[in-house]
Amino acid sequence: MTRSVMITCALTGGAQLSDRSTHVPITPEQIASDAVAAARAGAAVVHIHVRDPASGKPSMDLALYREVVERVRAADVDVLINLTTGPGARHMPSIDDVTKSQDGSAAQTPDIRTRHIVELRPDVCSLDVATMNFGEASIVNLPSHVRHMARTIVESGVKPELEVFELGHVRLAADLVARGELPANPFFQFCLGVPWGAPASVEALLLMKSMIPAGSVWSAFGISRHQMPIVAQAALLGGHVRVGLEDNLYLRAGELSRANAPLVERAVAIVESIGFKAATPDEAREILSLRAA
Numbered sequence: 001m002t003r004s005v006m007i008t009c010a011l012t013g014g015a016q017l018s019d020r021s022t023h024v025p026i027t028p029e030q031i032a033s034d035a036v037a038a039a040r041a042g043a044a045v046v047h048i049h050v051r052d053p054a055s056g057k058p059s060m061d062l063a064l065y066r067e068v069v070e071r072v073r074a075a076d077v078d079v080l081i082n083l084t085t086g087p088g089a090r091h092m093p094s095i096d097d098v099t100k101s102q103d104g105s106a107a108q109t110p111d112i113r114t115r116h117i118v119e120l121r122p123d124v125c126s127l128d129v130a131t132m133n134f135g136e137a138s139i140v141n142l143p144s145h146v147r148h149m150a151r152t153i154v155e156s157g158v159k160p161e162l163e164v165f166e167l168g169h170v171r172l173a174a175d176l177v178a179r180g181e182l183p184a185n186p187f188f189q190f191c192l193g194v195p196w197g198a199p200a201s202v203e204a205l206l207l208m209k210s211m212i213p214a215g216s217v218w219s220a221f222g223i224s225r226h227q228m229p230i231v232a233q234a235a236l237l238g239g240h241v242r243v244g245l246e247d248n249l250y251l252r253a254g255e256l257s258r259a260n261a262p263l264v265e266r267a268v269a270i271v272e273s274i275g276f277k278a279a280t281p282d283e284a285r286e287i288l289s290l291r292a293a
Contacts, residue, residue: 004279006240008045009038013246014058027053032071039079041264044284047082065116078281082124088113092137110148127160129169133196165197190220200226
């Protein structure tokens with residue numbers, strides 16, 4: 001039988017916008033509209049951050065998450081909702097006073113970072129197993145915080161998507177699974193090409209794949225120009241894939257993607273060109289052990 005490859009679309013992300021981010025959705029209506037269009041284009045899962053509608057800056061506002069989720073759930077499409085829990089980990093201490101942030105970012109407690117998961121009960125949510133340099137800042141997720149967030153997520157009936165950016169994160173996640181602190185059928189997302197994590201290379205992909213526990217489901221994405229090559233490589237190696245404006249603004253060299261749906265359409269074309277098919281939402285539920293298709 002033809003293998004079904006689950007396509008996740010990461011709609012807007014939590015990074016500051018640049019002058020090239022003209023097509024990144026910002027308001028709840030725009031994010032939800034892009035989610036619906038991505039689902040119609042072939043995405044089985046949509047990964048959602050929210051932004052302040054006035055400034056476009058990343059936000060953790062529960063009301064914004066609620067509006068996006070309600071709009072997507074009210075639409076006439078079937079798609080799995082994957083909410084981020086990544087915001088609240090950024091740390092950029094000043095050189096002169098490490099108790100103060102250079103850019104105003106402030107770390108948040110695990111409970112604040114997961115309150116929208118408890119309230120809205122998405123199908124899936126990301127869980128960063130990541131303490132690392134991230135560009136000029138750092139992302140701090142202590143093992144004790146990861147355990148606390150994992151308990152909250154699982155108790156809410158939500159599937160954690162384990163975002164891993166380098167080999168040490170895979171080792172930590174595998175240890176949490178072995179100790180029973182994460183589900184025995186984990187879902188890994190290999191995040192490749194982010195400075196300063198693992199490179200977006202087939203060698204890194206193969207090594208991370210070799211380290212995950214038996215029975216794991218895995219997906220991968222590469223940022224920027226690596227997005228579509230990693231789609232092909234991950235699908236060929238037995239994994240699932242992620243695309244979207246969170247990770248890459250371009251449809252092809254020199255051409256900005258005007259929305260998320262064209263990136264999904266291109267991923268579908270790549271998956272089909274190598275003999276697979278894009279998974280339906282019900283197939284994605286079966287792949288992720290959410291319920292039988």
